[in-house]
Amino acid sequence: MNESTLKTNLFTIAAALILCACATQPSSSIGSPLILAKQGSFFVGGRDVQSDSLSLLSAYSSSGTVTVDQVYVRYQVPVEAKRAPIVFIHGCCLTGKTWETTPDGRMGWDEYFLRRGYPVYVVDQAWRGRSASNIAAINQVKSGKAPIDQLPTVFAAGHEPAWAIFRFGPEYPKVFPGMKFPLEAQTEFWKQMVPDWLNSLPAPNPTVTALSTLAQQVGGAVLVSHSQSGIYPFLTAAIDTKGIAGIVSIEPGACPAATGDMTPYAKMPVLVLFGDYVDLSTRWAPRLKACREFVAAVSHAGGKAELVVLPDIGIHGNSHMLMQDTNSLEIADWLIAWMDRAISK
Amino acid sequence: MNESTLKTNLFTIAAALILCACATQPSSSIGSPLILAKQGSFFVGGRDVQSDSLSLLSAYSSSGTVTVDQVYVRYQVPVEAKRAPIVFIHGCCLTGKTWETTPDGRMGWDEYFLRRGYPVYVVDQAWRGRSASNIAAINQVKSGKAPIDQLPTVFAAGHEPAWAIFRFGPEYPKVFPGMKFPLEAQTEFWKQMVPDWLNSLPAPNPTVTALSTLAQQVGGAVLVSHSQSGIYPFLTAAIDTKGIAGIVSIEPGACPAATGDMTPYAKMPVLVLFGDYVDLSTRWAPRLKACREFVAAVSHAGGKAELVVLPDIGIHGNSHMLMQDTNSLEIADWLIAWMDRAISK
Numbered sequence: 001m002n003e004s005t006l007k008t009n010l011f012t013i014a015a016a017l018i019l020c021a022c023a024t025q026p027s028s029s030i031g032s033p034l035i036l037a038k039q040g041s042f043f044v045g046g047r048d049v050q051s052d053s054l055s056l057l058s059a060y061s062s063s064g065t066v067t068v069d070q071v072y073v074r075y076q077v078p079v080e081a082k083r084a085p086i087v088f089i090h091g092c093c094l095t096g097k098t099w100e101t102t103p104d105g106r107m108g109w110d111e112y113f114l115r116r117g118y119p120v121y122v123v124d125q126a127w128r129g130r131s132a133s134n135i136a137a138i139n140q141v142k143s144g145k146a147p148i149d150q151l152p153t154v155f156a157a158g159h160e161p162a163w164a165i166f167r168f169g170p171e172y173p174k175v176f177p178g179m180k181f182p183l184e185a186q187t188e189f190w191k192q193m194v195p196d197w198l199n200s201l202p203a204p205n206p207t208v209t210a211l212s213t214l215a216q217q218v219g220g221a222v223l224v225s226h227s228q229s230g231i232y233p234f235l236t237a238a239i240d241t242k243g244i245a246g247i248v249s250i251e252p253g254a255c256p257a258a259t260g261d262m263t264p265y266a267k268m269p270v271l272v273l274f275g276d277y278v279d280l281s282t283r284w285a286p287r288l289k290a291c292r293e294f295v296a297a298v299s300h301a302g303g304k305a306e307l308v309v310l311p312d313i314g315i316h317g318n319s320h321m322l323m324q325d326t327n328s329l330e331i332a333d334w335l336i337a338w339m340d341r342a343i344s345k
Numbered sequence: 346m347n348e349s350t351l352k353t354n355l356f357t358i359a360a361a362l363i364l365c366a367c368a369t370q371p372s373s374s375i376g377s378p379l380i381l382a383k384q385g386s387f388f389v390g391g392r393d394v395q396s397d398s399l400s401l402l403s404a405y406s407s408s409g410t411v412t413v414d415q416v417y418v419r420y421q422v423p424v425e426a427k428r429a430p431i432v433f434i435h436g437c438c439l440t441g442k443t444w445e446t447t448p449d450g451r452m453g454w455d456e457y458f459l460r461r462g463y464p465v466y467v468v469d470q471a472w473r474g475r476s477a478s479n480i481a482a483i484n485q486v487k488s489g490k491a492p493i494d495q496l497p498t499v500f501a502a503g504h505e506p507a508w509a510i511f512r513f514g515p516e517y518p519k520v521f522p523g524m525k526f527p528l529e530a531q532t533e534f535w536k537q538m539v540p541d542w543l544n545s546l547p548a549p550n551p552t553v554t555a556l557s558t559l560a561q562q563v564g565g566a567v568l569v570s571h572s573q574s575g576i577y578p579f580l581t582a583a584i585d586t587k588g589i590a591g592i593v594s595i596e597p598g599a600c601p602a603a604t605g606d607m608t609p610y611a612k613m614p615v616l617v618l619f620g621d622y623v624d625l626s627t628r629w630a631p632r633l634k635a636c637r638e639f640v641a642a643v644s645h646a647g648g649k650a651e652l653v654v655l656p657d658i659g660i661h662g663n664s665h666m667l668m669q670d671t672n673s674l675e676i677a678d679w680l681i682a683w684m685d686r687a688i689s690k
Contacts, residue, residue, distance in 0.1 A: 033424050034381040039456065040446035043536040048504075055500035057544065064503015067535040072442065079378045095475045097417065101385035111384065130440045130474045132539040135499045138483065142496045151487045151496075154480045155400035158409015159393075190412040191388040195480040199402065 030107060034115065039076040044217065045126070045210035046070030053139035062139075069206035072096075072130035073214060075121045076110070082117040083336075084245045084343055085218045087211065091227025092253070093157040093196045095129035096122040098226065102324045103189040104182035109323045112332050121218060125229065126206040127197035134200075153199035159190050166320040167277050167284065176277045180317035180325040189324070198228065204235075211236040215243030222343060224248040227320065230272075231255065237264040244268055246343040248335065251275060251320050253287065255294035266303030269342035270295070273335070274309045275318030275325075284320070304342065375452060379460065384421040389562065390471070390555035391415030398484035407484075414551035417441075417475035418559060420466045421455070427462035428681075429590045429688055430563045432556065436572025437598070438502040438541045440474035441467040443571065447669045448534040449527035454668045457677050466563060470574065471551040472542035479545075498544035504535050511665040512622050512629065521622045525662035525670040534669070543573065549580075556581040560588030567688060569593040572665065575617075576600065582609040589613055591688040593680065596620060596665050598632065600639035611648030614687035615640070618680070619654045620663030620670075629665070649687065 052063045074096065088110065090098040099122050100108040114120045127133035133152075140146035157165065163172035168181055175183065182189075201207075211232055215221045222245050223233035230252020237244055238256075246269040249255070255272060256265070272291045278284045291307055298305035310318050315334070318325050325331070397408045419441065433455065435443040444467050445453040459465045472478035478497075485491035502510065508517035513526055520528065527534075546552075556577060560566045567590050568578035575597020582589055583601075591614040594600070600617060601610070617636045623629045636652055643650035655663050660679070663670050670676070 034384065036379040036381070039379065040450075040453070041442060042446060042450070043533060046532075046536045048535075051501075051503075054503050057498070057500055060500045060502055061506035064505045064507075065535075066501045066503055066538065067532070070536040074445070097386060097475050100419070101387060105385075105387070108385070124475070130442050130469070130537075130539065132501075132536070135501055135540040138496055138499055141486075142493060144493075148487060148489075148493065151483055153402070154483055155402055155405045156396075156411045156477075156480055157405055158396075158399050158411055160409045161406035162409075187391075187412070188388060190393075190410075191391050191415040191477070192475075193411065194475065194477040 030112075030115070034111065035079045036114075037077045037079045037081065039074075041072065041074040043070040043072055043131075044213045045206055049134060049136070051136040053136045053143060053145060056139050056143055066132070066134065066136075068132050068134040069126050069202065069210075070131055071126050071207055071210035071214070072124040073121055075119065076114050077119040078114050078117055080117060081119050083339070085119040085121060085221045086113055087121045087123065087214060087218065087221050087223050089123055089207075089211065089223065089225040089229040089232055090125065091229055092198070093162070093193045095124045095192070095194055097129075097192050098321075099323060102182065102185075102328065103192070104185035104326075106328070109328065109332055112329055113336070116332075116336055119218075121214065121221070123207075123211075123214070125198075126210065127201055128194060133197050152197065154195050154197050155199075156195045157193060159186075162193070164281070165283060167275070167281055168319055170280060176280070176317075178276075178317040179319065180327050181319040181321055182324070182326055189321075205232070208232050208235045208239070212239045212243075216240070217243070219243055220245040222246045222248060222339060224250065225252065226250045226323070228253050234265060237268065241267050246270070246339065248273065248339070250322065251284075252291060255287075255291040258290070258293035258297040262298050262301035262303060265298045265305065266301040268303075270298060270303065270305035271338060271342070272305070272307040274307075275320060275322045276311050276316055277319075278309060306342075375457075375460070379456065380424045381459075382422045382424045382426065384419075386417065386419040388415040388417055388476075389558045390551055394479060394481070396481040398481045398488060398490060401484050401488055411477070411479065411481075413477050413479040414471050414547065414555075415476055416471050416552055416555035416559070417469040418466055420464065421459050422464040423459050423462055425462060426464050428684070430464040430466060430566045431458055432466045432468065432559060432563070432566050432568050434468055434552075434556065434568065434570040434574040434577055435470065436574055437543070438507070438538045440469045440537070440539055442474075442537050443666075444668060447527065447530075447673065448537070449530035449671075451673070454673065454677055457674055458681070461677075461681055464563075466559065466566070468552075468556075468559070470543075471555065472546055473539060478542050497542065499540050499542050500544075501540045502538060504531075507538070509626070510628060512620065512626055513664055515625060521625070521662075523621075523662035524664065525672050526664040526666055527669070527671055534666075550577070553577050553580045553584070557584045557588075561585070562588070564588050565590040567591045567593060567684060569595065570597065571595045571668070573598050579610060582613065586612050591615070591684065593618065593684070595667065596629070597636060600632075600636040603635070603638035603642040607643050607646035607648060610643045610650065611646040613648075615643060615648065615650035616683060616687070617650070617652040619652075620665060620667045621656050621661055622664075623654060651687075
């Protein structure tokens with residue numbers, strides 16, 4: 001082979017290698033194309049309800065059957081899925097949008113985890129977002145068929161009270177020093193918020209039942225919950241541990257009582273994760289304390305449960321909405337490392 | 346170059362070409378990986394509303410500001426976007442889910458058009474799905490601050506009455522002969538349906554205002570609407586034709602009155618598309634007739650408007666939900682050919 005031929009060969013081989021790398025691994029880098037094996041959406045759960053109060057409009061019949069309590073699921077699977085599927089479950093007054101593009105337009109955890117090799121499932125809780133609520137009671141009251149107290153319980157969190165709940169600051173509009181939530185984009189964040197029908201749901205919570213179905217359907221899933229839904233993966237595991245590879249509960253509104261049966265939680269890796277400023281919040285400090293007791297109880301029962309408060313590992317400035325904070329991908333990287341250690345593949 | 350070197354060179358060049366093809370064009374085939382340049386979600390529109398009736402629960406403040414009337418948008422852009430962006434707008438009692446995976450698990454139009462080179466934007470109408478409704482009036486009535494008649498107007502379409510509206514058959518549970526809707530998967534379809542708050546919306550309809558913003562933001566968009574939203578692209582064009590490259594109105598609940606000002610619609614390609622069995626429906630036959638008159642009026646005003654009833658071009662058996670019928674991709678192909686002819690790229 002002469003020198004010129006050698007150069008040509010090396011050039012074409014290099015070109016092939018570059019293209020090869022481009023074709024098989026570009027998804028892992030944020031700026032590169034995203035390559036999906038498949039994507040789609042479906043529902044889990046749901047029950048049929050008959051009513052004579054579906055409508056008070058002449059154009060739509062008042063009587064009929066509606067399906068409610070189902071949970072909407074959108075999923076994406078990367079071409080080289082190399083890690084356990086993740087189910088992302090949003091919190092109060094929010095929808096699956098929580099995990100998508102951040103208010104200031106950065107990549108959401110839904111896509112970032114996908115690019116790191118996880119099949120990703122994002123749900124809307126029952127009666128929220130694309131998961132239908134049952135409005136028959138409103139029409140029953142409006143038409144005089146039921147008393148006013150039969151109206152559903154529904155609430156919306158206002159920006160001002162939500163400010164302290166999301167720990168942007170001690171009270172609206174004060175900001176905690178070093179705050180990493182992108183408050184300059186708060187108008188986009190407020191648009192994510194929707195009315196919350198949780199207190200109108202039947203018992204047991206159909207979102208939890210649906211999560212159990214979903215976990216078994218997907219198989220070996222990590223349930224990643226947030227805030228209001230923080231306890232849902234634990235309730236799901238209490239129904240059946242089948243299909244659940246691990247639990248990551250981010251800033252849970254509640255952990256299971258430390259005095260209860262720890263058996264289901266001792267069977268899988270558990271992480272409870274909190275952000276910053278928790279001790280400055282009368283709402284959140286007691287929850288952190290109760291979760292510490294829960295995690296200790298799981299460990300005492302032989303389980304592998306951890307509780308991490310981000311400042312304790314040197315990550316500062318995180319709000320309750322840490323998956324949207326400006327260092328959200330740094331936290332994601334830390335979480336991926338934790339899952340790589342804790343969860344068998 | 347000797348023969349062996351030549352062979353090596355040809356081999357590496359061929360390998361590079363194969364990888365190149367793999368990296369840039371696999372999305373067009375249904376079974377192959379889907380390659381996205383980018384994806385994400387955001388909101389358009391929205392307004393802040395103050396209320397003292399956001400909550401009747403002690404855990405959440407009754408007073409504060411909520412943002413309502415915004416429209417949720419999820420988008421995906423293929424690596425080789427070669428056609429105009431499409432905005433998909435769903436109909437009554439449904440959400441953006443309409444365009445995703447079909448009830449029987451086939452690829453939805455959202456992904457199919459993406460694979461054919463269109464950037465795709467899927468919205469949830471205002472007060473529907475991930476777009477927040479305003480529930481303050483419910484709490485005002487429940488707390489005695491407002492009379493019962495101030496309750497919002499909301500309805501849910503029951504399976505049985507919806508059956509004839511969606512033209513699965515003349516009446517529940519009769520089926521039109523040759524029906525292409527996947528009725529064996531109807532339980533999954535019923536789960537797509539959500540309560541409809543349209544009649545509680547302020548005027549002008551914030552979905553329409555938001556669509557105008559979105560069209561101008563995206564630029565050169567084809568607005569593809571369905572049923573209840575059938576007229577929205579026309580109302581959007583009446584606000585401003587800027588950003589709108591064309592209108593495809595599928596089975597519109599109404600077309601603009603033929604006696605009105607046709608100027609906005611004469612400026613862009615317009616397609617009104619109906620499925621099968623229309624003349625067998627007392628609900629839909631008059632709407633088809635009125636749309637024919639509208640399209641004639643646009644043409645008379647010098648526009649390029651067409652009305653197509655699928656059986657007239659040899660495609661039979663389509664319901665009102667033709668984007669989910671078993672021949673949905675055949676219709677998509679026909680629509681793509683229409684857009685390629687009608688809409689300048």
